[in-house]
Amino acid sequence: MGSHSSAAxxxxxxxxxxxxxxxxxxxLLRLHHRFRSLDRNKKGYLSRADLQQIGxxxxxxxxxxxxxSFFPDGSxxxxxxxxxxxxxxFRPVNEEDTRTRDPKEPEPLNxxxxxxxxxxxxxxxxxDGKISQQEMLQVLRLMVGVQVTEEQLESIADRTVQEADEDxxxxxxxxxxxxxxxxxxxxxxxxxRILK
Numbered sequence: 001m002g003s004h005s006s007a008a009x010x011x012x013x014x015x016x017x018x019x020x021x022x023x024x025x026x027x028l029l030r031l032h033h034r035f036r037s038l039d040r041n042k043k044g045y046l047s048r049a050d051l052q053q054i055g056x057x058x059x060x061x062x063x064x065x066x067x068x069s070f071f072p073d074g075s076x077x078x079x080x081x082x083x084x085x086x087x088x089x090f091r092p093v094n095e096e097d098t099r100t101r102d103p104k105e106p107e108p109l110n111x112x113x114x115x116x117x118x119x120x121x122x123x124x125x126x127x128d129g130k131i132s133q134q135e136m137l138q139v140l141r142l143m144v145g146v147q148v149t150e151e152q153l154e155s156i157a158d159r160t161v162q163e164a165d166e167d168x169x170x171x172x173x174x175x176x177x178x179x180x181x182x183x184x185x186x187x188x189x190x191x192x193r194i195l196k
Contacts, residue, residue: 017081021088022108031087035080045077046070061142065122085109089118092191113178115190120177130171133161 011017011032018028036042038050048067057063070078070086078086088109107114123131123139137157144153164172164180172180 012080017084020081020109021084022091022094022110023084023088027091028084031084032080035083043077045079046083047077051078061145062122062139065125065142069118069121087192089115090190090192093187110187110191112187115186116178116181117174119181119186119190120174123172123177130169130173131161131177132171133157136161136172 011028014025014028017023018025021028023031035046038046038053040050048071051067051070052058057066060066070083091110093110093112120131121127123135125135125138126132137153140148140153140157148156161170161172164176166176166179167173
């Protein structure tokens with residue numbers, strides 16, 4: 001037990017971060033080790049280049065947009081708490097967490113609603129609170145590459161926006177986005193098992 005508490009002491013603000021993110025002590029230690037291994041120059045923060053070393057992001061068509069989420073407001077570096085907060089969106093939902101949560105406490109970062117907010121911002125690049133047909137088209141281009149013609153992609157983007165757009169403004173609001181994904185198991189699809 002002594003080694004766990006001394007190792008946890010090396011994670012700055014470990015108790016606060018665990019409370020905020022829901023990560024177990026063991027997961028937090030693994031993430032801290034991963035953070036330090038990505039921080040090759042021992043700066044105490046990560047840059048875009050550091051995150052681009054992660055193989056799974058390098059091959060993900062939305063990898064650059066996911067990396068962008070580590071740097072809100074144009075920041076050029078992310079510290080360990082910021083790194084863990086973004087990863088917390090991908091922590092699997094634990095049913096015990098939802099049953100025992102105090103309603104006065106903030107919603108967990110890995111809740112369905114926060115996972116949807118995270119996914120929404122991957123599309124809403126201009127941060128206007130809506131996904132336009134152009135933004136949908138940009139994501140489709142990233143996802144399918146050259147396998148589909150530009151005309152087909154435009155048609156898919158148009159149809160997708162039209163189907164989700166309930167108020168007829170030609171764009172998809174966050175509420176419309178959540179409704180269009182009602183039947184999708186976001187909790188499962190946006191979870192990485194090792195992040196418990």
